[in-house]
């Protein structure tokens with residue numbers, strides 16, 4: 001492919017330029033679900049055009065780093081050839097719609113709705129060119145403060161008169177200025193969800209300047225004023241329910257009730273293309289042909305029947321995916337850090353290895369998140385212990401979460417040695 005790249009558009013198309021001149025591609029997977037065929041293609045592309053490694057993000061996306069500009073056209077063609085979506089994965093856009101409650105019962109409903117919402121807003125001409133990124137989450141239950149940190153988060157709340165309903169949280173976000181979302185509405189019927197998101201986006205687009213997130217707009221306007229305007233906009237807006245001819249393409253059988261859930265730990269969310277290919281094949285055989293990414297950067301197989309689970313586990317063990325040290329670190333999540341991200345202050349996989357070594361068995365079951373800069377991409381404030389690197393001479397702030405709210409800072413400006421000493425004392 002010889003056509004030159006339009007650099008004005010490349011951000012919205014899921015490619016981002018890094019400080020070293022290379023690009024990364026982020027693949028937008030609704031609810032983190034990817035088919036075996038798609039995963040195998042991602043592995044091929046990472047091997048052919050990247051370094052042969054794939055990063056799993058906590059919002060259920062896949063990233064391929066270190067792509068050369070000359071290969072972008074081919075990467076785009078290959079990923080699109082298996083139906084993978086890139087548009088809006090980066091840049092000022094409605095981003096992938098996440099559903100992180102993969103292990104909860106409500107995941108089946110959540111991932112269907114996440115898929116519908118993502119399909120509706122991707123490339124929607126009315127909602128391109130928004131002031132900054134806009135994150136939507138759909139969750140099967142309240143867990144890990146997921147409802148507090150999205151622009152809009154919908155939590156499945158059951159059925160009323162045969163209609164699925166959702167609690168709606170709004171205006172949350174982390175980054176350098178964390179803000180907890182507020183509860184806008186309880187038990188909103190599904191047919192009101194798209195009109196609601198459209199109305200929020202319209203206010204956001206009309207009133208927020210470039211680079212401003214929804215949380216800041218709401219803070220500046222005042223929550224009461226924002227809600228009043230939103231209610232007014234919604235008053236005469238018609239219901240919109242995506243259904244006819246849609247669900248058959250949008251239901252992922254792998255998440256059907258009655259299937260067991262096998263978590264495959266992925267250390268630091270980093271997979272080699274060879275590993276991803278093997279997992280894609282195991283998923284084809286045992287998990288209805290689907291893999292699902294989790295918010296801890298692991299993968300889940302939904303396997304039918306005890307015999308199937310046992311056999312899938314044996315395959316995973318034979319391939320070295322279920323070793324004990326991997327299982328201890330199963331809830332440790334980290335961003336690419338300065339291995340790949342131009343903003344990264346520390347090498348997260350190196351620091352992460354030291355932290356895991358200090359934790360040892362104490363790490364079993366603990367949720368720990370390490371972000372390599374204050375942008376907080378791996379949501380440190382939602383983990384049991386969150387660590388944020390900052391400054392030119394790197395130091396670390398430590399957050400601890402105990403109640404329902406976001407974690408609060410409990411230590412500031414620690415050196416690496418001080419951090420590791422603290423970690424040794426955690427139990």
Ligand code: SF4
Pocket residue numbers: 335336337338341342343344345371372373374375376377378
């Ligand atoms: S937290 Fe900072 S270093 Fe890590 S991925 Fe986000 S922007 Fe990059």
